[in-house]
Amino acid sequence: MSTLKDATNIALLGAAIPPAYLALRFVRGRARAEEVWRASQYPKLGDIGSVKHLSILPLIDWRTASDELEGESGVSYLIRADDTTILFDMGLNSRDEHPSPLLRNMARLGVSFDEIDMIFISHNHLDHVGGMQHVKDGIFGPSAGYVNLHQMPAYAPEPIINPSATAIVVEEPMALAPGVVSMAPIPRQLFFLGWTPEQSLAINVEGKGVVLIIGCGHPTIQKIIARKEMLFDEPLYGVIGGLHFPVTASRSVRHGIPAQQVFGTGRWPWERITKADVHEAISFLYRRNPKVVSLSPHDSCDWSLSAFRDAFGSRYAELLVGKEIVI
Numbered sequence: 283m284s285t286l287k288d289a290t291n292i293a294l295l296g297a298a299i300p301p302a303y304l305a306l307r308f309v310r311g312r313a314r315a316e317e318v319w320r321a322s323q324y325p326k327l328g329d330i331g332s333v334k335h336l337s338i339l340p341l342i343d344w345r346t347a348s349d350e351l352e353g354e355s356g357v358s359y360l361i362r363a364d365d366t367t368i369l370f371d372m373g374l375n376s377r378d379e380h381p382s383p384l385l386r387n388m389a390r391l392g393v394s395f396d397e398i399d400m401i402f403i404s405h406n407h408l409d410h411v412g413g414m415q416h417v418k419d420g421i422f423g424p425s426a427g428y429v430n431l432h433q434m435p436a437y438a439p440e441p442i443i444n445p446s447a448t449a450i451v452v453e454e455p456m457a458l459a460p461g462v463v464s465m466a467p468i469p470r471q472l473f474f475l476g477w478t479p480e481q482s483l484a485i486n487v488e489g490k491g492v493v494l495i496i497g498c499g500h501p502t503i504q505k506i507i508a509r510k511e512m513l514f515d516e517p518l519y520g521v522i523g524g525l526h527f528p529v530t531a532s533r534s535v536r537h538g539i540p541a542q543q544v545f546g547t548g549r550w551p552w553e554r555i556t557k558a559d560v561h562e563a564i565s566f567l568y569r570r571n572p573k574v575v576s577l578s579p580h581d582s583c584d585w586s587l588s589a590f591r592d593a594f595g596s597r598y599a600e601l602l603v604g605k606e607i608v609i
């Protein structure tokens with residue numbers, strides 16, 4: 283899509299919401315996010331325990347391991363950390379279906395809610411809480427219809443509810459189970475989508491180190507890893523999930539606008555994520571020497587996936603729905 287066409291579409295969208303208001307909110311929000319970031323000083327977590335076994339099974343993402351499974355530009359991962367099973371995010375369900383693609387993939391993969399102990403919501407965007415209708419209603423959910431979540435705890439970075447779950451807002455780093463930690467939200471101001479706190483999950487694997495599981499990566503990988511280094515002495519072992527690198531294309535196009543390139547970046551609408559940004563993130567990560575890197579295709583383009591694959595070689599794991607990543 284041409285930049286001129288983008289600009290026209292952005293201008294049309296801007297006409298619906300006063301641009302001066304958006305610009306002011308953006309400038310203020312960006313400053314506030316930096317203030318919050320600087321003020322968020324936490325001590326080391328100390329002994330939070332560790333897990334012997336960790337696996338991540340993508341239930342929803344853009345690419346799939348087989349044609350029987352469905353892909354979409356959202357996130358839902360099943361995380362098994364010893365005896366604790368976590369559902370990380372709820373997918374996109376773009377057609378507002380019941381059963382949703384998430385439920386259909388779960389059925390095909392033999393996963394049921396009976397085995398899940400807790401829900402972790404990385405942030406309250408539509409591709410992570412289960413769709414646009416859910417965002418409008420201020421809820422999260424795995425499908426458009428009712429699903430019994432057995433009142434299990436659901437940890438989120440902002441208030442959001444589900445009638446059959448027990449929602450808990452995470453404000454500070456918090457141990458959720460032995461070896462399993464929410465690193466607490468890191469906020470980012472996005473031009474159209476506004477104030478966006480996002481939390482990442484950190485799991486300490488015995489004898490290996492900390493594996494980070496990330497939703498969209500809005501705070502930037504640099505800040506997420508800085509938070510990890512503030513909280514843990516253990517080395518970084520793995521980074522799995524979304525880092526928001528839609529450089530040459532956007533998985534999601536809304537009203538003719540390449541949504542991920544324009545809406546999710548934390549920059550002015552006319553400033554884009556560049557190849558240089560991706561290379562900078564890769565070298566930042568490379569210096570930490572992680573043993574497993576897996577970039578979510580849901581919010582990164584094919585060019586960025588290739589750049590990560592080339593940089594990390596045999597340490598790079600493809601992130602595919604239905605293909606379990608075993609640490």
Ligand SMILES: [Zn+2]
Binds near residue numbers: 497
């Ligand atoms: Zn996302």
Ligand SMILES: [Zn+2]
Binds near residue numbers: 407498500
């Ligand atoms: Zn997002």
